[in-house]
Amino acid sequence: MDPFHITSKKVLTLVMVIDKDNQKILLGYKKRGFGAHLWNGFGGKVEPGETVRQGALRELQEEAGITVDDHKIQKAGLLLFLFENDPMGLECHVYKAYEYHGEIRECEEMRPQWFDIKDIPYEQMWEDDKIWLPELLKGQDPFYGRIYLKRKPLEVEGEEEGKVTVAAAAPSSTSNVSLTMVTVPFTTAQPKSGPFALFDHRLDLNLSKIPKEIAFDGTIASYED
Numbered sequence: 001m002d003p004f005h006i007t008s009k010k011v012l013t014l015v016m017v018i019d020k021d022n023q024k025i026l027l028g029y030k031k032r033g034f035g036a037h038l039w040n041g042f043g044g045k046v047e048p049g050e051t052v053r054q055g056a057l058r059e060l061q062e063e064a065g066i067t068v069d070d071h072k073i074q075k076a077g078l079l080l081f082l083f084e085n086d087p088m089g090l091e092c093h094v095y096k097a098y099e100y101h102g103e104i105r106e107c108e109e110m111r112p113q114w115f116d117i118k119d120i121p122y123e124q125m126w127e128d129d130k131i132w133l134p135e136l137l138k139g140q141d142p143f144y145g146r147i148y149l150k151r152k153p154l155e156v157e158g159e160e161e162g163k164v165t166v167a168a169a170a171p172s173s174t175s176n177v178s179l180t181m182v183t184v185p186f187t188t189a190q191p192k193s194g195p196f197a198l199f200d201h202r203l204d205l206n207l208s209k210i211p212k213e214i215a216f217d218g219t220i221a222s223y224e225d
């Protein structure tokens with residue numbers, strides 16, 4: 001049985017806000033939940049009744065406090081995250097925006113911060129980011145990628161100050177339902193680059209036109225601009 005075979009998927013968004021003039025990118029430090037303690041773009045699950053684009057704009061507003069005009073947010077790619085021995089895949093729609101309105105502000109989930117594009121903190125980001133984010137920044141988009149991830153072993157070394165509750169030996173990616181929660185020191189519980197290691201990937205770059213219906217292995221049904 002293919003350990004990366006999926007039978008369902010969640011649809012997520014991820015928005016990268018870029019200041020071209022100053023060569024900076026806005027990232028958010030995730031304070032809780034899936035991807036906690038990593039820097040990432042802004043996004044989350046698409047809610048029932050909204051389009052993927054609407055979900056992206058809503059999450060950006062909720063997490064960073066800013067809005068982007070509908071025609072100013074551009075589709076940059078589509079990533080399918082596959083986790084070993086997890087039948088739930090994550091279909092992540094990546095957008096980019098060069099202009100925004102409003103004041104950037106922190107919320108209980110994310111702490112936004114500008115980074116020089118030459119100093120992106122890849123060592124404290126999801127490991128797949130170093131595959132596709134440089135291509136997005138070079139304008140090699142839209143792209144389509146399949147990202148294969150394996151859970152890193154959890155090493156727990158005795159008692160320490162600053163404990164954190166984490167998911168251990170969990171076969172599920174974003175749902176808490178099947179997770180075993182244990183309290184361990186943060187420093188040993190989660191490697192700086194997150195709980196999953198990049199195992200393999202395939203990235204198709206600079207697709208001039210991603211077909212509306214993508215059916216690589218039947219796992220991705222639709223692509224929305």
Ligand SMILES: COc1nc(N)nc2c1ncn2[C@H]1C[C@H](O)[C@@H](COP(=O)(O)OP(=O)(O)OP(=O)(O)O)O1
Nearest residue numbers: 012013014033034035042043044045081126129174
């Ligand atoms: C596995 O690799 C990933 N890499 C990157 N760069 N980003 C990822 C990866 N897996 C998930 N993400 C992104 C996609 C979304 O933007 C967030 C996850 O969103 P979350 O689960 O926090 O969704 P919310 O709706 O905000 O969740 P709440 O229910 O907590 O509000 O991470």
